[in-house]
Amino acid sequence: MLIEWWRRLMRAFRRSELENGLDEEIEFHIERQIEKNLRLGLHPEEARRRAMLRFGGIERTRESTRDELRLPVLDDLSRDLRYGLRSLIRAPGFAVVSILTLGLGIGAATAVFSVAYGVLVRPLPYPESDRIMSLQQVDKSVRQTNVSEANFRDWQAQSRSYSAMAMIAPQGYVSVAGKVEPSRSWVTAVSREFFDVMQVRPVVGRGFVAEEQVVNGRPAVIVSDAYWKQYLGGTTDFSNQTLTIGNHVYHVVGVMPPGFDYPNQTAIWGSTELNEPRPSRTAHNFRALARLADHATVESAKAELSRISRALKAQYRDQIWMDDGMVVPLQQEVTARARSPLLVLMVASGLLLVIACANVFNLQLVRAGARRRELAVRLAIGASRGRVARQLLAESAVLCISGGVLGVLLTYWGIRTLLSLQPSGLPQTVDVSVNGVVLAFAVGVSATNALILGVATAYQSSGRDLRASLVEGTRTVAGGAAQKRVRDALVVMQVALTLILLTGAGLLTRSFLTLLAVDPGYRIDRALVIDLELPYPRDGATAAQQTRFRDELMNQLRRLPGVTGVGGINDFPLGGTWYANGQFIEMTRPDELTSWDDYRKLKPEDLKQRAALAGFRVASEDYFQVMGIPLIRGRLFQPTDGPDAPHVAVISQALAKLKWPNQDPIGRFIQFGNMDGDLRAFRIVGIVGDVREISLERAPEPLFYGSARQRSGAATSFSIVVGGTDAAAANLAAQQMVRQLDPQLPVVVRTFQEKVDRTLSGRRFSLTLIGVFGSAALILATMGLYGVISYVVAQRTREIGIRIALGASARSLVSVVVGRGATLALVGIAIGLAAALTLTRLLEGLLFGVTAADPIALASVIGLIASAVIVASYLPARRALRVAPIITLRSD
């Protein structure tokens, strides 16, 4: 069958050649016949005349031979499509509404698909990127996946599954200056194998050489394409190009290709090998990446890493905080956080598409009722049922193609809108575009739609008694009972699906509101946050100088108009993932542990009992007042807590409860030297309220605060909060002040609200989309219901007229009509509710403070749908009542 088509198709292209051949053949044929006639002794003219007669009409022969050559299906198809187009043009209202509806559905699905494809499916832009694995430590008690250098070295030495294994240490946003405009740029230190694992090399300049990858070697960095263009002016002359990062001056040696973005947002890559190796098994400062060797699979690599890691655990026991090892494909790791919201959005847009399709089908059915006579006439004059069905199919194809085209146009616009809603939260968004795969998806969706719609319509309008349809006349256009049931079912389905979508939107809205209402532990309205990154102080003098700089800056900021207070901390809340925590040890007296040797002398079981995990922060005196973090007991830092006074600390309530339940922590001494290298003991002087640190969703973690004045070294990364104002003028003035104090120090000033918004942006993205989908679904479903009820009312106009004439009250008639709508809606709501309770489990990871079966969300959604149903049923009912009975009775 296929071969047959192919042959014809080929022949269709070669048609003219064949036709020329046919002419020659006919000529040859007639000549032979003339020759024969001549041999029979006929006069030449008579011979020719008879030959022509014997042959018959030459033109007719040509015509019918040509017909044999044609692809009848293609011809029929174009004829059907033309017919479909004509019949749609005859019903422009129907066509426009259907195309808009389908365009909306297809556009929404395609736009969400294009984002999901670009982010989740599309391979990362590295050679054979599916072979790149992220290797992670697994610790039963702590949520962390980073690797310590000692563990990494053991993995590297013992594993056979990889062709290369690299360590990566993201340094965060770091001040970068020198001969360039100062910036806060993301810096990442990588080990030499990094470039083998990624299989990407600098495209301008060169990679690191051996002398740049040894302890105390020549400091060198490679920069990203974006940094190169923005800060280095795209120069290729690196002979004099240096960058000052921290206390060192680095030579720029190369530029990575455009689009190379790992780890996310990195502007500058340096070498880990410049620093002394860190033998610690618990300094989890690195991420590990590896490229699978040709012979290895993800499964075999997993098994191997797990075996090695468990052997290490058995060997080192308490000295190692690793129970197991895990191998995760890099793509999966990069996209992990985006997966669940995007899947939810895919489902939501799919539901919207189904609702849109159901609406168009519903409209088709209304038309089919009106067209029954037309179709019956066509059947009666000899069109086969198959042919009529094909025409209906072609008509829905025309609809869906137009809808698809509109949908793709909407997608172009939609992608831009989607991405502008969430500039930060999604990885790899640079790759989101309308590409071949996305177009194929749109075509596939449109074609499937056309097929379902066409087949369903054809099925609905076939198999009827012809005569009955012809006779049915103009008196009623009512469909049969079967068709009525189908339309009722459609409305029920739409209501049910809409309920699911709106429930999703409702739950996300409730989560969002709950989140906004959550007590973050601080009370602050308008504020500016200035993020600074100072170099690590080389000595006491530098540390003192940095303290003076911070004091001076904060003093100047206090003088800005409207400012109510200024404070600072090394790690500002709502930073996202950055969460510097560590293990401290409670001491019996302030001088119990004064050297690393003392540390090592501690017995493991003793250590375990006295140690606890907490976030390590250093803050200025006024930080707590400015942020509105309440003092629960004891005191806060005072100006008298200078660098030479005994070091003091404030702890959060959560830490007090965790480490000293039913005891008083105030006055106790602790050692937290492993965080900033300063072994002086802290005396706890106060307890403050808990704050939500990582994000608004995450419960407060136990926190430890040292004094920034006493632990200047830990305050190199410092955020200054300026309370009381977030005016643009104050923002500019603050930047000006920093620049005057230190022209080389890059500064970023944001309003506090911006910081909060950034943590909410992912949630806002999902919520906005589901909200839009839900509203669109509600409108479509209301339209569907309105259509059905109007139709029923139109059908029963005579009956209503008679009833009015007989004295029925308007009220009772309205209640009959509205009652019908309400019945359909109730069934839909019941089904939708059952489905929603199952489907919203998908959402569970995105919810905050509400359960998937949140009664308030469900009740408000049901209320919304019910009111839409009442409006959709009441309007047609009222219209029917307005008609004077006499007209209805006379009508047709």
Place this chain on the structure above:
Amino acid sequence: MAAKQRGDLLQGTLDMLVLKALQLEPMHGWGITERIEQWSEHVLQLGQGTLYPAVYRLERQGLIKSEWRTTENNRRARYYWLTATGRKQFSEELNHWERLSRAVNLVLQAQNV
């Protein structure tokens, strides 16, 4: 109208006759019409033009193939011949035809009413 007196072709039989005509050797279009006329003792005189849609159809169905060749008189002509599928198809159709014509004959010649 001339054909009416001599014999009209049953619909669909032309294809079968063309296949039969080609059974022995490749032939050009005119040759096919001549052969059918001869074999039918001049009863079947088709409008010769009707042959061409039939051969094109048969070729499309893969039952025959064609090629331009030179005749003994050095003229270019398109020759047709049977493919293996065409032979098989012909023998099937022949069987079918024989059973059908026998049945029709039996009915028409029935004596006992």
